[in-house]
Amino acid sequence: MSKKPLNIGMIGYGFMGRTHSNAYAKVNHFFDLEYQPVLKAICARNGERAQAFADQWGYESVETDWRKLIERDDIDAVDICTPNNLHHEIAIAAAKAGKMILCEKPLAMDVEQGEEMCKAVEEAGVANTVWYNYRRVPAVTLAKQLIDEGKLGKIFHYRAVFLQDWTISEELPQGGEALWRLDAAAAGSGVTGDLLAHCIDTALWLNGGISDVSAMTETFIKERVHSATGEKQKVEIDDACAFLAKFDNGSLATFESTRYARGHKALYTFEINGEHASIAWDLHDLHRLSYFDHRDESTVRGWRSIHVTDGDQPYMGQWWVPGLQIGYEHTFVHQVADFLDNLAKGQPTGPTFRDALETQKVCEAVLTSAKSKSWTSVN
Numbered sequence: 001m002s003k004k005p006l007n008i009g010m011i012g013y014g015f016m017g018r019t020h021s022n023a024y025a026k027v028n029h030f031f032d033l034e035y036q037p038v039l040k041a042i043c044a045r046n047g048e049r050a051q052a053f054a055d056q057w058g059y060e061s062v063e064t065d066w067r068k069l070i071e072r073d074d075i076d077a078v079d080i081c082t083p084n085n086l087h088h089e090i091a092i093a094a095a096k097a098g099k100m101i102l103c104e105k106p107l108a109m110d111v112e113q114g115e116e117m118c119k120a121v122e123e124a125g126v127a128n129t130v131w132y133n134y135r136r137v138p139a140v141t142l143a144k145q146l147i148d149e150g151k152l153g154k155i156f157h158y159r160a161v162f163l164q165d166w167t168i169s170e171e172l173p174q175g176g177e178a179l180w181r182l183d184a185a186a187a188g189s190g191v192t193g194d195l196l197a198h199c200i201d202t203a204l205w206l207n208g209g210i211s212d213v214s215a216m217t218e219t220f221i222k223e224r225v226h227s228a229t230g231e232k233q234k235v236e237i238d239d240a241c242a243f244l245a246k247f248d249n250g251s252l253a254t255f256e257s258t259r260y261a262r263g264h265k266a267l268y269t270f271e272i273n274g275e276h277a278s279i280a281w282d283l284h285d286l287h288r289l290s291y292f293d294h295r296d297e298s299t300v301r302g303w304r305s306i307h308v309t310d311g312d313q314p315y316m317g318q319w320w321v322p323g324l325q326i327g328y329e330h331t332f333v334h335q336v337a338d339f340l341d342n343l344a345k346g347q348p349t350g351p352t353f354r355d356a357l358e359t360q361k362v363c364e365a366v367l368t369s370a371k372s373k374s375w376t377s378v379n
């Protein structure tokens with residue numbers, strides 16, 4: 001069967017530009033889909049570097065102004081892989097031009113922008129999704145299945161951390177390429193929007209809505225040289241954030257994130273405790289799901305480490321043979337596969353912009369709570 005082409009125009013060719021390009025290139029080899037992504041155009045400000053990226057990954061053409069990319073009739077879907085401060089403007093323009101949108105996380109710089117983006121895609125009626133890719137780690141999707149089947153029973157606790165250690169040096173500047181995450185004007189916030197947003201998206205998906213939060217944030221290094229000016233400027237992002245949360249289902253949660261946890265590169269873990277069973281997951285061992293079931297016979301009761309590589313576990317039937325694991329890049333392949341499959345069926349692909357707005361609301365409540373030193377309602 002010949003496939004329907006879906007012409008992709010990607011904006012930004014950094015870390016995420018690579019993971020998404022890899023996903024578009026691979027998806028039809030492993031998933032049987034009606035649509036086939038076509039790498040139509042890559043856009044970045046530096047034409048020479050964009051051309052080198054196009055040559056390496058097989059993009060047919062290059063643009064140096066994202067507005068030109070959006071105006072093109074031969075682009076069906078715009079993939080936004082730029083720093084956070086550009087998501088809003090690009091997404092609104094793309095929606096107005098009738099393009100489908102795959103947008104990197106966090107959705108926006110704040111809730112107000114996020115609401116405008118939701119309105120724009122909904123009024124235009126264009127397919128949209130946000131790349132909260134950890135939902136599509138097979139072990140995390142399996143956790144969702146176990147929870148939805150009621151295996152855990154009533155849920156009491158949700159515990160998530162995301163720890164890194166790459167900003168401890170005072171010498172690190174803020175702003176510019178690679179270090180835009182330290183510049184609030186480009187990133188919006190620090191670990192809250194960058195790392196906790198992932199933890200929050202997974203949590204909302206697995207355990208439902210969050211009603212209230214109580215947070216503290218800290219900026220350990222108060223001033224850094226700004227790459228744009230060469231001058232020392234105040235650091236406006238949160239270097240670390242910890243918060244308590246109450247879920248709508250009555251469960252309690254703790255979330256913590258920092259870029260000052262020496263020894264941890266990307267330690268995203270969560271644990272969920274229910275009345276019958278608990279589950280735990282660790283990004284550093286992403287193909288395993290830990291599961292404890294109190295209903296097991298007492299003599300053999302204990303934590304089991306499920307190696308999520310079997311054909312009847314989520315997504316794994318499309319890959320190798322039982323026992324052989326997959327990794328980080330496959331989460332993006334899964335999101336593209338689901339997007340294309342849902343497109344053929346006329347269904348949305350979660351997280352949609354509207355789903356991601358819920359995460360944005362929790363992030364904003366967290367930052368408000370930290371500032372006001374008080375419990376804050378999410379809505």
Ligand SMILES: NC(=O)c1ccc[n+]([C@@H]2O[C@H](COP(=O)([O-])OP(=O)(O)OC[C@H]3O[C@@H](n4cnc5c(N)ncnc54)[C@H](O)[C@@H]3O)[C@@H](O)[C@H]2O)c1
Binds near residue numbers: 084105106131
């Ligand atoms: N889903 C995830 O797990 C995940 C992981 C990392 C980053 N992200 C998100 O992806 C986005 C990009 O992050 P990254 O790590 O790839 O950053 P990056 O710095 O590696 O890449 C950013 C790209 O945007 C381009 N860019 C900047 N301004 C532009 C403009 N005006 N026009 C065109 N291109 C422009 C840069 O040239 C660069 O290619 C961010 O929103 C980030 O939060 C998500």
